[in-house]
Amino acid sequence: MFAQIIELKNKENTAVDVENIIACYIVSLKNNGQILLEWSLVKVNGGYNIYVSTPKEDSLSGLHDSIYVKKYRQELDQYFDIYVKKIGLNAYSREYCSCTHRTAMEMQTYFEDIDSVFTCCACGKPVALYELPYLDKQDDHYAVVNWQGIFCATDKLWLDSLSDRFTGNQLVNVNSELSKRGREIANEIGKKAGLKVYYNVFDDFTKKVKFVKVNDRKVRLCPGCGKPMQYAKFCDNYKEIFVCEDCLLSSDLPNE
Numbered sequence: 001m002f003a004q005i006i007e008l009k010n011k012e013n014t015a016v017d018v019e020n021i022i023a024c025y026i027v028s029l030k031n032n033g034q035i036l037l038e039w040s041l042v043k044v045n046g047g048y049n050i051y052v053s054t055p056k057e058d059s060l061s062g063l064h065d066s067i068y069v070k071k072y073r074q075e076l077d078q079y080f081d082i083y084v085k086k087i088g089l090n091a092y093s094r095e096y097c098s099c100t101h102r103t104a105m106e107m108q109t110y111f112e113d114i115d116s117v118f119t120c121c122a123c124g125k126p127v128a129l130y131e132l133p134y135l136d137k138q139d140d141h142y143a144v145v146n147w148q149g150i151f152c153a154t155d156k157l158w159l160d161s162l163s164d165r166f167t168g169n170q171l172v173n174v175n176s177e178l179s180k181r182g183r184e185i186a187n188e189i190g191k192k193a194g195l196k197v198y199y200n201v202f203d204d205f206t207k208k209v210k211f212v213k214v215n216d217r218k219v220r221l222c223p224g225c226g227k228p229m230q231y232a233k234f235c236d237n238y239k240e241i242f243v244c245e246d247c248l249l250s251s252d253l254p255n256e
Contacts, residue, residue, distance in 0.1 A: 001054065001089070001094065002089055003086075004054055006083075006084055007082070008047045008049070008076065011078075011081060021076055022076065023041075028068035028072050031066070031068070032129065032140040034065075035054055038114060048080075053114070056096050056128055066141075096126050104122075104197070104234065105193075105196070105197045106199075107182065107200060110155055111156040113152060117144060118189070122234070124234065135185065147185060155167075196248060201223055214228050217231075220253060222244035222247055223251075224244060227246065229242035229251065230245065
């Protein structure tokens with residue numbers, strides 16, 4: 001993840017609602033996965049500075065723009081000269097996937113996650129959203145970003161409310177409305193990208209998870225179809241996990 005500055009330097013023209021245009025521009029970048037959730041707009045002499053976190057160094061390139069990013073960038077161009085400057089690599093961030101060929105991804109997030117929900121199974125690194133195809137009837141990745149926000153909020157509420165039943169069910173139950181929408185997104189992205197996308201099962205360790213012995217090994221039963229899941233080792237950055245190839249579910253519960 002990179003820390004960068006988008007500098008907006010005033011031209012002669014001015015606009016009364018220019019900050020509203022800037023806000024729309026920032027949101028459109030976020031909804032396309034070109035910037036992550038952390039950003040700050042600072043008014044400076046001669047214009048504005050937008051401090052952002054990006055998945056990659058070239059994330060703000062026009063090559064990745066959605067139609068909405070292009071629209072608001074063109075509007076801003078009437079009032080500002082726009083420059084992008086790299087501050088440096090975020091020391092606490094994860095490096096993003098740069099694989100030229102992917103065969104599988106895993107979809108997973110958690111309450112404080114700001115990275116992409118998709119992880120490449122070949123390298124174990126997050127995949128920038130703008131490198132993936134859009135869902136049907138979508139012109140950016142808002143549906144994915146919005147789902148992640150809802151999941152993270154539900155996860156945080158579950159933790160802060162001492163594991164209440166409603167939020168717990170939304171997270172753990174693979175057939176809850178939250179999980180079903182996540183699985184639909186994973187399935188559609190996988191079909192459009194031509195690869196497998198496993199939806200990671202949220203495991204509440206207070207719930208009873210079913211296991212069975214297969215060839216003298218303890219194997220988890222799939223929460224979707226009830227069949228034994230298979231062991232999978234995607235890459236060195238992944239620990240051994242369970243997967244169901246029929247339901248395209250994954251689980252990283254330890255083998256205990």
